[in-house]
Amino acid sequence: MVLKFSGDIDELAYPFIFEDSPLCDFEILTDELCTYVGLVISQLDHGEMQQSLIWLQPRIFHLNGSIRGKCGIFESDISKLKADYHYFRDQVTDSNKRFVLPRGVGAVVQLHQCRSLAKKVVRQLVRVDASAKKVPPILPRFSNLLVNYLFALTRVLNQQAGIEEPEYISINYPKPEVKK
Numbered sequence: 001m002v003l004k005f006s007g008d009i010d011e012l013a014y015p016f017i018f019e020d021s022p023l024c025d026f027e028i029l030t031d032e033l034c035t036y037v038g039l040v041i042s043q044l045d046h047g048e049m050q051q052s053l054i055w056l057q058p059r060i061f062h063l064n065g066s067i068r069g070k071c072g073i074f075e076s077d078i079s080k081l082k083a084d085y086h087y088f089r090d091q092v093t094d095s096n097k098r099f100v101l102p103r104g105v106g107a108v109v110q111l112h113q114c115r116s117l118a119k120k121v122v123r124q125l126v127r128v129d130a131s132a133k134k135v136p137p138i139l140p141r142f143s144n145l146l147v148n149y150l151f152a153l154t155r156v157l158n159q160q161a162g163i164e165e166p167e168y169i170s171i172n173y174p175k176p177e178v179k180k
Contacts, residue, residue: 016068022127023067029124030064033117036110043107049153052084056146063121063142067128071136078142085149092155100155100165108157115150118143 005011016024037057044050059081062072089095102112122143129135158165 021133022124022131023133026067026121026124026128027064029117029121030060033114033121034060034064036114036117040107040110040114043110049088049156052088053153055084056081056149059142060146063139066136066139067125067133071138073136073138073142075138078138078145081142081145081149085145085152088149088156089152092152092159094159095155099168101168102154103165104154104158104163105161108154108161108163111150111154111157115147115154118147118150122147 014024014027016027034057037053037060041050041053041057044053059073059077062077066072102109102115104112122140125135125140125143155165
């Protein structure tokens with residue numbers, strides 16, 4: 001049996017919910033990410049980080065619609081997100097850590113969840129592309145940058161709270177060589 005719309009609009013959560021394609025999964029993931037970003041916004045005081053996330057949140061819905069409708073992510077969005085990423089990343093005093101164990105409280109844990117969801121968004125874009133649907137190249141650029149931006153925010157908030165973040169050093173891969 002193939003699931004399908006009953007015809008009663010009250011029984012339809014989303015117009016594409018019964019679609020058998022990765023597009024709907026992408027849209028659901030970006031919706032979830034946008035919701036978590038809204039939760040983080042509610043946990044922060046009215047500072048620069050909150051303002052940056054307030055700017056970002058509607059762009060996540062623009063990202064959502066860009067896979068099925070016209071592309072709503074622009075070079076100016078990449079530039080702004082990259083500038084915010086560098087601004088927050090540069091506040092981290094122990095930036096020599098490549099990756100840390102995801103720890104923290106409140107908004108930090110929620111930001112780690114957002115970061116993880118943003119990675120799933122990137123992976124879903126890979127699936128959409130593999131399904132022969134043309135993915136505008138700006139979407140994976142924005143989504144990958146978003147992962148790094150969210151990681152930087154976790155580092156800043158933990159640093160401000162005095163929470164130690166143990167560096168995670170993988171035993172599975174060789175340590176990267178330091179370029180001189």
